[in-house]
């Protein structure tokens with residue numbers, strides 16, 4: 014569809030007002046790395062576009078005592094350049110850094126990666142492993158959801174037509190923990206994930222796993238937590254044996270989920286490799 018109106022917003026209020034005024038006919042653009050491809054291919058069905066890339070409140074990365082807040086219009090490159098994220102949330106930083114070409118990292122946003130709903134969205138598995146929440150705003154108010162609950166089907170997210178994703182928040186953790194990310198792409202320049210995994214792990218002085226969250230990319234209809242695997246691992250001693258057993262459990266889960274797909278044979282084996290690479294860093 015031909016674009017008839019382009020609105021450049023500078024505040025969240027301007028975004029929500031535009032979404033209300035043109036409800037049903039309007040679409041958000043942030044970095045445009047996904048949407049501009051759709052517009053070029055004539056797959057866009059909205060006549061009005063609101064550009065959120067210069068909304069200052071949605072462009073900030075802020076650490077408070079207990080939380081890290083990332084504005085939805087923050088770009089992959091800005092996460093990659095943030096030393097505090099690198100030091101405290103290594104897997105999140107690694108995911109931003111792993112995104113394909115530098116041009117995409119300079120334009121593509123964290124909010125766009127979530128809202129686009131792709132199973133291969135690189136930033137989502139570490140955010141799921143970190144139990145991140147998202148804030149959605151409209152002229153009727155705010156909703157705060159666990160990121161896990163936003164994915165409702167293939168390419169489908171629970172963001173209403175009059176809502177904008179404004180912030181992503183993560184609890185800061187004071188104790189020792191690990192947050193890792195591993196991805197298998199096709200080639201470096203445009204490495205859209207064939208599959209990825211991220212894990213958050215806390216263990217005690219005897220190496221007993223006290224808390225674990227594992228999340229997958231490109232291993233289902235959307236990025237998802239691996240609850241059965243987490244259940245299998247929690248309370249057990251992290252050693253080489255458990256790592257191998259867990260990799261086999263993960264592989265079995267992937268087989269059960271994907272066994273009707275042609276990619277299953279490859280993914281059920283490859284997932285073991287990326288999982289072992291990630292969990293070895295927690296030893």
Ligand SMILES: Cc1cc2nc3c(=O)[nH]c(=O)nc-3n(C[C@H](O)[C@H](O)[C@H](O)COP(=O)(O)OP(=O)(O)OC[C@H]3O[C@@H](n4cnc5c(N)ncnc54)[C@H](O)[C@@H]3O)c2cc1C
Pocket residue numbers: 040041042043044045046047048049050065085086111112113114117120121122123124125126127128129133134135136172176177178179203204205206
């Ligand atoms: C060549 C190429 C390589 C790529 N490589 C990778 C890769 O390695 N890893 C990866 O994960 N992705 C990759 N992508 C996909 C893309 O870059 C990411 O998904 C990016 O994060 C999208 O963000 P954006 O700001 O460009 O989104 P946009 O294109 O602006 O928007 C995408 C969708 O999200 C909606 N949206 C955007 N922001 C919001 C918001 N705040 N609230 C509500 N809705 C919103 C838009 O309406 C649109 O539907 C690649 C894309 C290309 C073209």
